[in-house]
Amino acid sequence: MNVFEAVKQSVTTRQAAELYGIRVNRAGKTNCPFHNDRTPSMKVDKRFHCFGCGADGDVIDFTAQLYGLDAKSAAEKLAADFQIPYAHHKRKELVKKPVKKKSEEQMYRELETWCFKVLSDYFHLLRYWERAYAPKPEDETWHPLFVEALQKKDHIEYLLDVLLYDSIGERAALIEDYGKEVMKLERRLSESGTGAERKIEDAGREPALPSHRGSQRTSGSER
Known part of the structure; x- marks a missing residue:
């Protein structure tokens, strides 16, 4: 009462x-x-x-x-x-649930997923640029995005290959070595604006990665 x-x-x-x-x-x-x-x-x-x-x-x-x-x-x-007894309803204190910390393995998995997504998006965008800005016979100069595609596509292809097929030790080493580069690529994608998402989607209708692992390893000499 x-x-x-x-x-x-x-x-x-x-x-x-x-x-x-x-x-x-x-x-x-x-x-x-x-x-x-x-x-x-x-x-x-x-x-x-x-x-x-x-x-x-x-x-x-x-x-x-x-x-x-x-x-x-x-x-x-x-x-x-009047000394009348009654039930005292105290407000229940909210008990904060302890925040479950992520394990090192979980943090690594998230980092690897992020790294792969950025590289994959950039790879698809490079493939789009390679087709969309391919020079015509009458062009005296090449479009800078076409040049970027030629310069970067094989290297990004190699990094994706490592993340897909190599051991966890090699994948971790790649993330450590190229983490800053991936951050720059994420900003590069952001600078490309929302139009880049459609370009990536269109490019993604083709096979995402080459099927010949050997050719990728040749490009890996850049490391």
Whole structure:
């Protein structure tokens, strides 16, 4: 039982008024304490009602108006003054769940996944640039994106090959050696804007990686 229920079941407004020094006559009437009342115009029993100012309510409302309290504070005052037991509902403290730390293996797996995705996206973009900006016979100079594709595609191909087929030790060594380079490539992809995503998607309709591992190993001499 909460404090409101306990008080309302245990104390009448008349009992509270008399405890707090307000005289009530035999007819259950008293001078209203809420306005300048010269003749008893308030009826107090289980509830109270003033026929002069219209004040009305139960014992908690009466105590709240009498002492300028909110309803809960008035109910708690009545419970204390009349020694009324009630159930105290304390707010449950939120127990913070311990944050589960990722293991070194989990962190490595996430790093490897990120590294592969960036390299794969860049590889597809290079293949698109190689087709889209291939020079025509009448071109005097090659487009810089076509040149970048020629310069970088074999190297990126080799790095992807390692991540796909080599041992975990070799993959970890690659990530350590080329981590900064992959971060630069991620920024490069970002600088290419949203149009690059469509280009990557279009390029990805072709086989993602070459099927001849030997040719990839030849390009790996760049390491």
